[in-house]
Amino acid sequence: MEPIIQLRNLSKSYGTFRAVDDLNLDVYRGEIFGLLGPNGAGKTTSILMMLGLTDPTSGTAHVCGYDATKNPIAVKQKVGYMPDSVGFYNHMTALENLIYLGRLNNLDESTLKDRAKAVLNIVGLAGSMDKKAGIFSRGMKQRLGLADVLIKDPEVIILDEPTLGIDPAGVKEFLSLIKTLSQQQGLTVLLSSHHLHHVQQVCDRVGIFVGGKLLAQGDIASLSAHLFGxxxxxxxxxxxxxxxxxxxxxxxxxxxxxxxxxxxxxxxxxxxxxxxxxxxxxxxxxxxxxxxxxxxxKEYGLDEIYQKYFESSFNENLNHGKSSGIFKRAFFGQHKR
Amino acid sequence: MENQAVSSSALSSGSTKDKKYKGSSHPNRAFGVIIRKEIADHIRSWRFLVLVGLVLLTFVASLYVSVSNIRTAFTNTNDPDHAFMYLKLLTSTDNAMPPFHVLLSFLAPLLGISMGFDAINSEQNNGTLTRLLAQPIYRDNLLLAKFSSAIMIVGMLFLSLTLLMIGGGLVLTGVRLEAQELIRIMGFVFVTLLYVAFYLSLSILLSIVFRQPATAALSALGLWLFFTVFYPIIVNLVIRAFLPDPAYLTQAQVMGYNEFILDMMRIAPNQLYTDAATTLLMPSIRSLGPMSMEQMAGAIPSPLPVKESLMIVWPQLSGMIAASTGCFAIAYYLFMRREIRS
Incomplete structure (x- = not known):
């Protein structure tokens, strides 16, 4: 089967720092793929390259058959992207924000409003659609972000840290919503997170991403067998x-x-x-x-797998004389920068 | 959550089977959509109200001064332009207050800068830029929409002010409006718009370069101040440093130096604007540089036809168009390949 997201030798350097290092990744139609890694691992950078929002230093990113660097418009027509800190026009209501986005996506004007309302209903914002987006809480913004993604009826959904800042009950609901949508509409979902348990709950396959490199990929059972067998x-x-x-x-x-x-x-x-x-x-x-x-x-879950990979790359970094304090802080800090 | 599965399946059955709700997949429609939204945003913003207030105040004050002064200006037969009542409305003054076009040369940069200094960086700081550019729209469309929506608004503002002025003059005096006056006044509005456009594209450029809107606004204002206040001083200082004593120069050489100083001055956009605006509004101006006695000999102090005035200001117009286009091109270059991260 032809992969719907195909990354080949994708690299991105900022000066001498290699944010993404020779990444090869295939994501197939209909699966939920979790990109798991600590902060600063290069997850967001990889995602930006898939959408043509930043140019790779070398390598190619093909999404839905289009080269994301050379033909980003075609990719963006088929891909819904939710950034990790999604922002809205604060002076506009949730519905207006959504309709604006629908218009940008060339959706049919006559059914747009009904469609926007339907989508808001799905993500559970039907009650606050006429409130200004400026007063939304983090979790509500996250839901509105998902509505943004859904209104364009994408083939692929890319979610960057979708569970960040949502309360535990909300996370559960959010993840099951993603799972349901993926099953019902055959959507391909790529989600990045540093929250192991969230990824474990919904993802069919997981890629562990540390220091710009994809260290391992596969489903959780095979990853754990491979590591701890x-x-x-x-x-x-x-x-x-x-x-x-x-x-x-x-x-x-x-x-x-x-x-x-x-x-x-x-x-x-x-x-x-x-x-x-x-x-x-x-x-x-x-x-x-x-x-x-x-x-x-002791059973090996993603936690241990993650820890294991993280340890090995951490040691590697220590050996290379990198400042461990910064690295540690970056890892243990909850907020991404 | 219970009814969620139902409603989402309702949506999906509608969406996966027929894609009718999707319009034609032409990304250019997005341009109009962004412009509409930007204009709506501008009009509802406090900043715009303040600017409109300022422009209106200027307009009313200078009109009041020139209307009270119009009789003397109109009957002053020593002035070759005295017959152009409507041009006099815009330019005459009792010397207590600068005329409308001079005031505008201060207001126009302010208008341009304040409409553009947060065009890109505020979107980026709000996280809306990523959201916007994750949609199938061209990046240059966003820049162009930011630029044209502001220009449209300022254009509408100036056009309605000017028409108001002409209409008011007609009602008050009953003097017939000459065709060439109308052309000159519209030309003046156009030149002012070009001047606004320069500062607008400069401030959009700065809004791409600087992450903080305040920094962008401050540096744009700084550039404006530099061009209006310090640049002439610097040019004078530098030229005086290597200018020989004029007593030892032939007249042709003095003319040459004067011409050179003027050319240096014309790097500043405000000089271009003042040149163009005065030439258009005062038909008797026949040259923007120094003229020799031979050139002046036999000239009758009379107003020039519109075409000749336009010929005189044509270099100024092209200079301003070039400056705005240059700023816009740099902005485009910086923005097209930049990484969009919130």
């Missing part, structure tokens, strides 16, 4: 009393075939095993007279 399972057990140091059972249990490592800290034991042997460990501890308060088996 060799490490096996981790079982963490919390005991009722403090584990004495040195632990008498440690030498014995290290003899077990499956166990590769044992970590002890205070009242917590951590077993790293080749495969999951939690019941056996628990039984053994109970037999030896330990009171067990809590048993947990």
């Amino acid at each position: 060799k490490e096996g399972a981790v079982t963490t057990i919390k005991t009722a009393q403090l584990v004495e140091q040195p632990w008498p059972l440690e030498a014995e249990m290290r003899q077990w075939n499956e166990v590769t490592a044992i970590g002890i800290s205070g009242d917590t034991l951590e077993f790293t095993t080749r495969h999951d042997i939690t019941p056996r460990i628990v039984r053994h501890l109970v037999e030896k007279g330990y009171g067990i308060l809590q048993v947990s088996r």
